[in-house]
Amino acid sequence: MIAGLLRRKGPRRGWTNTVAATGWGESTFAELAWDKSRGAAFRWGVAGAVVGALIGLIAFAPAAWLAKGVASATDQRLLLSDARGTVWSGSAVPVLTGGPGSRDASALPGRLDWTLGVAGLGFEIRARHACCLNGTTVLRIRPGFGRMAVTLVPPAGGWVGQWPSAWLSGLGTPFNTLQLGGALRLTSPGITFESAQGRWLVKGRADVELIDASSRLSTLDSLGSYRLTLAGDPAQAGTSQLTLSTMEGALQLSGSGTWGAAGVRFRGEARAASGDEAALSNLLNIIGRRDGARSVISIG
Template identity: 60%
Template sequence: MARPFQASVWRPSTWRASLLRGRGAPGRATEWGESTFEGLRWQRARAAGRRWAIWGALLGAMVGLIVFAPAAWLASAVERATDGRLLLADARGSLWRGSAVVVLAGGTGSRDARALPGRMDWTLRPAGLGLALHLRHACCLNGRPQVRVRPGLGTLAVSMQGAPGWIGQWPAAWLAGLGTPWNTLELGGALRLTSPGLTLLSAQGRWRIEGSAALEVLNAASRVSTLPRLGSYRLNLGSNPAAPGQALLELTTLEGALKLSGTGALGPGGLRFRGEAQADEADQAALNNLLNIIGRRNGARSVIAIG
């Protein structure tokens, strides 16, 4: 039996519901996408903030480490640069302002060491493209000598400037800290350093000297001689125009019973020196032991050869 025809009935409420459902779908998708992008932006901002915080902490630690660097850093650098022969013992303060006891020693493992009286103070400050080191030592330095350090691209310049006259004066007995033969000689008198200006330049691991300096031994004496005074002497150090990487040495006698003379050079190959020591006939007996220690005997002379 055929079904009777039924006309569809239009209901406004049904049509509005379907229309609202159709319009609502894009809105919900947009809201979901925006919330997802906001979450990603928040996560990225948090990660960036964390990275900046880490870098800030590292930078702060580095700045603090530099500003409050201990004086022991300078003491360690000096010890390495001199192979353990010049020491800044009992270093106190910071790298920028500190003090220490200055000691001469025979090198790593040596039992010989001599300290200067009192403490040497220093201040280290930026100066142009380099650093300026000012020193003060009541016993031994004239005023506040200055050492300037200027690093460059593969180069390093170290300049010494002092007050007019002498720069430093130390007891000759201080040399005994270097060991043999100074601990045997036990020198008396004083060491005095003068210089109109001296610069050490390093390029590609090689040093050269510009300027000049003189080290004087004044009123020298020794326990291996019966003479109360041996004399006074000067060792000149200056650049060599013929060989830019080399410094010339010249030893002369200013006055005294023991006569010293010699010449040499200091360069990339190390120290080379040739000289001699001799005494007047009247003083030979008193200086005989000393002449035997200074060098190889050749009659009345003692030949000095280094390098």
């Protein structure tokens, strides 16, 4: 009888042990699943914080970053001084300098305001400067693999901006010696500068006009007005044409050259109009190499 009771209770004890073992396993698996879920949530939280920080950093990137980029791209000849705001919407004072180590500097009056936004596959900069720009000037930047294109959108009226010629004195020699008066005007029907394989290609045209120029090196109230044209040359890929001409004036300037992978190569000359030789003699000595009545201009 006792043996019979033991035989009946044997399977019952086995069933109890199995339940206990199964309960322990389910509890362990639940804890592991919870730890795994908590670890994944933590990683997602960290990732979200990092992404949020990056978005905030980009959205509120200080204007000083753009100023550093412009200074680096121009070898510190164009500075955006006292930059305020963000890369996307800011302002600064444009300053011309002679480059690293130069003591020459010349600032424009007022502040240059800009906004930067995404446009298609690139970016668009819209700039305003009450003293010097014709309304809103638009630059479109299109980056690519190993190349970048910057396009100046032609403004209404054709002229982009006008600056005092005295601003050039910030570039140092020879402008700080010439102490030019008058105005610089930039006009363009549209022009694109494209960087490819380390070279800049030009498509379109731009004219820089020096209007009613004067100099402290001459007793004349006005030297004249001049035009320097930069135009892409379809016949010579990677080379742009430079042309200097006199619009009117006592000082006669002319010349031509190219801008390409080898840099700027230019040959020109300066002469005095009949009757103004004495008044322009000192200036002709500064402009280039004197050769009789003319002064030879050579770059590159």
